Amino acid sequence: MEEILDRAAHAAREWGTTRPDERAAALDAVADALDRETGELVALAEWECRLPGGRLRAEVGRTTFQLRSFAEYLRSGAVNGVVVDRADPEWPQGPRPELRRMLVPLGPVAVFGSTSYPFAFSVAGSDTASALAAGCPVVVKASHSYPDLADRTAEIVEEVLPKGVFALVHGQRRARQLVLDPRVKAVAFIGSARVGRELHHLAATRPEPIPFYGGFGSVNPxxxxxxxxxxxxxxxxxxxxxxxxxxxxxxxxxxxxxxxxxxxxxxxxxxxxxxxxxxxxxxxxxxxxxxxxxxxxxxxxxxxxxxxxxxxxxxxxxxxxxxxxxxxxxxxxxxxxxxxxxxxxxxxxxxxxxxxxxxxxxxxxxxxxxxxxxxxxxxxxxxxxxxxxxxNQWPNDIATTPAMHHGGPWPATTSPFHTSVGVRAVERFQRPVVFQGFPSHFLPEVLADER
Amino acid sequence: MEEILDRAAHAAREWGTTRPDERAAALDAVADALDRETGELVALAEWECRLPGGRLRAEVGRTTFQLRSFAEYLRSGAVNGVVVDRADPEWPQGPRPELRRMLVPLGPVAVFGSTSYPFAFSVAGSDTASALAAGCPVVVKASHSYPDLADRTAEIVEEVLPKGVFALVHGQRRARQLVLDPRVKAVAFIGSARVGRELHHLAATRPEPIPFYGGFGSVNPxxxxxxxxxxxxxxxxxxxxxxxxxxxxxxxxxxxxxxxxxxxxxxxxxxxxxxxxxxxxxxxxxxxxxxxxxxxxxxxxxxxxxxxxxxxxxxxxxxxxxxxxxxxxxxxxxxxxxxxxxxxxxxxxxxxxxxxxxxxxxxxxxxxxxxxxxxxxxxxxxxxxxxxxxxNQWPNDIATTPAMHHGGPWPATTSPFHTSVGVRAVERFQRPVVFQGFPSHFLPEVLADER
Structure with a gap:
């Protein structure tokens, strides 16, 4: 565990400063690898849960679709949240410097795999895909329901990504460790409300509080x-x-x-x-x-x-x-x-x-x-x-489209601002930084390009 | 206090569903009223602190500039964060419904007035202006440094806004009450790190946790x-x-x-x-x-x-x-x-x-x-x-421009995602809602307009 988190912390700088199209290529590669192994993965899932094969196969499809959506979003440039103010000596509130704003990753993210979605919200699911898209290394805590499927999926993902950017751990004891570790900068949680509430409290009251994304129940009236x-x-x-x-x-x-x-x-x-x-x-x-x-x-x-x-x-x-x-x-x-x-x-x-x-x-x-x-x-x-x-429709299906918002006020989720489905899920793991007065050769590429 | 919060909770629905241009007009009216009373306000401030008159006068100018910037942002439409997905029966992940996303206000906001900025970050300052712009009623806890200036400023603001949308309270005891009250949905705090940390803990651990925006120190290396x-x-x-x-x-x-x-x-x-x-x-x-x-x-x-x-x-x-x-x-x-x-x-x-x-x-x-x-x-x-x-510049001045980000990772601020200066400060008090499949006559005007 110590070694895994150290590797993630070390990988954070390099992965966080890759160009968006490099991360897009990596997400596509993960999707391709999962597609290739669908047969084996579905067989493992059928062994570990009672969901029918057709449903599982469709879920692998949703998972790779999500990964590719984030890749597309990365290529679109919108993911960088760039805003540029030109310098203006005549600005009414006094001379204004040049300001170039962009979004940067928070750092290593802990992701908790779900029981209901062994693929789409687990090891290589929406939380992992959005954290990776943001430029954050990911450590997944596997759902206890899918030990073997999680291991096999993780193997596939790890093989494709740079060293340290992705890791999998098992066991409830690790959950608390992950949430409390100073190297972890955000948590995406799916699981029981009982465990979630405890972990949310830990995240909010640790010496450096960190964002904790989870939900503690919704009856969807x-x-x-x-x-x-x-x-x-x-x-x-x-x-x-x-x-x-x-x-x-x-x-x-x-x-x-x-x-x-x-x-x-x-x-x-x-x-x-x-x-x-x-x-x-x-x-x-x-x-x-x-x-x-x-x-x-x-x-x-x-x-x-x-x-x-x-x-x-x-x-x-x-x-x-x-x-x-x-x-x-x-x-x-x-x-x-x-x-x-x-x-x-x-x-x-x-x-x-x-x-x-x-x-x-x-x-x-x-x-x-x-x-x-x-x-x-x-x-x-x-x-x-x-x-x-x-x-006049039913709420069950959650389309992974740009306008989708899958979230809501407490206790439905812990952050009313963020969605866990759709490309904007990446915003959970990004924060703004503004560069003031820098010559372009010192700026990150996505800012230097904005002329 | 009880009555003030009740009024704020009641006003939340109506204020929160005003058209953006109506809120813009209200913010402009507050700015105009403050401009008219600058002489009296500066005289009061000179009595309550030792900042020179010229500096205070300039700060009133910044305050009304901020109010008008938010008004302009409201009129631009960007404040609504609208994203529309058309229905698509051929969507690769299954038929996709029409989704219309927009931002809605969180509800009543508690704002704590600052000591260093008797105008720009106090009663009618950036926090109040951005919460009002979002469509949230505001209850300001006055800084103990400016009891009379706060009262007079509040009088001016109250006169311009609809009943219940704005109120001022005094006293440290009220601070805890505000942060703990279930009708209050967010807190913007400026003040000592000691008090701030206590209030932040209360906000994060109350039965319904709420966003708390504050900062606990930055040495600005x-x-x-x-x-x-x-x-x-x-x-x-x-x-x-x-x-x-x-x-x-x-x-x-x-x-x-x-x-x-x-x-x-x-x-x-x-x-x-x-x-x-x-x-x-x-x-x-x-x-x-x-x-x-x-x-x-x-x-x-x-x-x-x-x-x-x-x-x-x-x-x-x-x-x-x-x-x-x-x-x-x-x-x-x-x-x-x-x-x-x-x-x-x-x-x-x-x-x-x-x-x-x-x-x-x-x-x-x-x-x-x-x-x-x-x-x-x-x-x-x-x-x-x-x-x-x-x-190669100095960090002191904070331009109130679109690209500005005045915030930072813990402990500099409690939320790395948000800025307290510039028009995006309004995002601290807005959350997304998506409307699925609604005919336009049931939609809020800003969504119905988007064809």
Whole structure:
């Protein structure tokens, strides 16, 4: 570990001052290498989790697509955030010097691999790709769910990158060490809220506090207006059931709270009841899921009892009312990972808006509506509480496009400013520096080029 | 206090959804009102501190210039950070929805007024202007140094802005209350490192952690190469003395550490010895300064003993060596506010680079050089440690231009990503939200306009 961090710290200067197109070539090379080994990697993943092969193969595709998106972003130049002020002796606030601003990397980054995405948010996933794109060496702490897959993926990545720029470690003890080590300058965390909160506290209170990117739960509320329920009830109920079942609810964007008019809850239940049992990622996830559902069922009515068998877990649906949540029974506002969701019924627009205003920060908030009077205020309320607001669609899929923002106010994430998906994820690992009065031969190439 | 925060929380929605040009008009109106009352405000400031009238008048000018710069930025549209992705059913990663990203305000902001800048970084200063520009209501905690000036400035600002959008409070007890209150969503702090560190800890560990923008000291090191000392020694020594004396060293960008070849220290001392005594801001600042200098003098040699009299304090110069600092005697690396600086001599390039590598995060780092071999590595090292790197100039002045970055790695500031000077200071109080699939009549105007 000591040696790994020393190598990362040493590599930081050289990797951090490579030209963007050199880093782009390296990311492309990682993507190519992963593409070549897809067969072996998918086979390893199938051994370590219960995700189907097709889904895993598609995820490798997303992973290499992400790597190539960051490469493209690096080549576009936008990644450097260059702003140039010419010297101006006549500037109204006194003579103004020449200032050339650009973004530089923070230094070595610790990345925590995810359980739900063995590829796209793990060893060579979005966090690693964006930190590397920024010019930061990366040390990945492997998810305990994928020890062999992580090792093999790391081997492939290490072979392609310069020495010291990438390393993999295992074990929960290493997690604390990484977050506390003075050579580590930022942390990207995916994992349980319990561990995440502890590590976030360490990062924020260590002698030199560092940025910690993580999220501690989002129920991704979906609000259905009266007119939408009347006009498209069946379609919405079916869409919800599909969204809940997608990857057995093992997504950070799963709709975990459906807010509907009173009469509509039974239609939703009927659709959820028709869903099949599907296997969860692994035994630990299943165990945690069962405990989570049991805890919720102590406070909430069970509308559809999913149950489990050899085929896996069928989705569970619980029921409460907006009034109860507003009365302080807010268990329905805590995320439970897996195929479970809560239907909360409301009586009138006033209650609907009150519930929206009582929500903690969310990754997403969705509205299914028509031309209801409540909409402008509801949308405005949700805009104040979520990183993404969705209209008449479902929040599950996260497109890796330039406008995407996958983030949100606390506790959905620890930094409301940053996205963990899309090319702007690189900004989590960059800070501005401005050069004042330098002749171009002393400037980094990307600044010297700007004439 | 309770009522003030309630009003701010209520005002947040309406102020946060005003059109940018409406906020621009409000900022211009604040600037106009301050301009009209300059005479009275300067007279009040002269009563509460010992800054000369001309300097105070210029600072009002900077303050209204800043307000108008943010107004201009608001009108430019850049402030909204809009990015639009068209829907694309053929997107390689599966059908892509329409995504429209923009920046929205965080909510009510607590601003702490500064002692060194009674206008430009106080009640209507850069922090207030940037938070208002972002669409955030502001509650200012007045500096204890300017109770009457703060009240009068606040009166002027309040009269111009909508109800609840701006308020002023006094008293240290209120500081903690503000930082801990759940209605407050961000803090901009200027003040002592002791108080700042306590408040930063509160902000980072409260149930909903919030961004806290502050800085805990920067010595703004200046490195003089051998060739520069040989060729322009006299000029550099004189420039340094002037930079040290500017506003009696009461600037966050004062050069507090001058790193020079051994033979050069005496030339610097001669220039500093020639400086006149000037009054400090007020008695408390003078008292703290004297205590700070005494503490430094216990560890370091006194090269020029400034002393004090009826005219104020003459600059003090202390002396150490790079070797001693590297040996762990790093008192010279802590900021002391006021007209004091430390000269550290180095023997060779190796020592120079080692010292640069041992620096904590800085707001600025300056190099005076010629064509010395050490320069590329020195500049690269300093780029890794400072928010602004200055070549053959002095770091004191902070131009309020688009490229300016006034910030830096810990402990110089608490967030390496953000600037507190220049129009991008507004980004401290904005977070992205993306709207997925919305028809334009439900979108905020700035997004609906983007076709």
């Amino acid at each position: 979906v609000f259905v207006t009266k007119r939408a329920a009347q006009k498209r009830g069946r379609e919405i109920a079916r869409g919800f059931a599909e969204a809940l079942a997608q990857q057995s609810g093992q997504l950070c964007t799963k709709p975990g709270l459906l807010v509907v008019p009173e009469a509509f809850a039974d239609d939703v239940a009927a659709e959820v009841r028709a869903l099949r049992a599907e296997p969860l990622l692994n035994k630990l996830v299943a165990k945690r899921y069962e405990t989570g559902v049991e805890a919720l069922a102590e406070f909430l009515d069970v509308l559809v009892e999913g149950g489990s068998g050899a085929g896996g877990h069928a989705p569970t649906l619980l029921r409460t009312t907006a009034a109860e949540i507003l009365d302080g029974h807010d268990e329905a506002l805590s995320e439970c990972f897996g195929p479970v969701s809560v239907v909360a019924t409301y009586r009138d627009s006033h209650e609907l808006l009150e519930l929206a205003a009582a929500l903690p920060g969310q990754l997403t908030a969705t509205v299914h509506g028509e031309d209801d009077d409540v909409l402008p205020e509801l949308i405005s309320e949700l805009t104040g509480r979520a990183g993404r607001v969705v209209w | 200046v490195f003089v190469t051998k060739r520069a000392a040989q060729k322009r020694g006299r000029e550099i020594a004189r420039g340094f003395a002037e930079a040290l004396a500017q506003q009696s060293g009461q600037l966050c960008t004062k050069p507090g550490l001058l790193v020079v070849p051994e033979a050069f220290a005496d030339d610097v001392a001669a220039e500093v010895r020639a400086l006149r005594a000037e009054p400090l801001l007020n008695k408390l600042v003078a008292k703290r300064y004297e205590t700070g200098v005494e503490a430094l003098a216990e560890f370091l040699d006194v090269l020029v003993e400034g002393g004090s009299g009826a005219g104020g304090h003459a600059p003090t110069l202390l002396r150490t060596t790079a070797a001693e600092i590297l040996d762990g005697h790093d008192e010279a690396l802590s900021e002391c506010f006021g007209p004091v600086s430390v000269v550290a001599t180095y023997r060779d390039s190796h020592e120079l680079l080692e010292l640069a590598a041992a620096l904590p995060g800085q707001l600025t780092a300056t190099v005076h050089g010629e064509d010395d071999d050490v320069l590329p590595e020195l500049i690269s090292e300093l780029t890794g440690r400072a928010g602004r790197v200055v070549w």
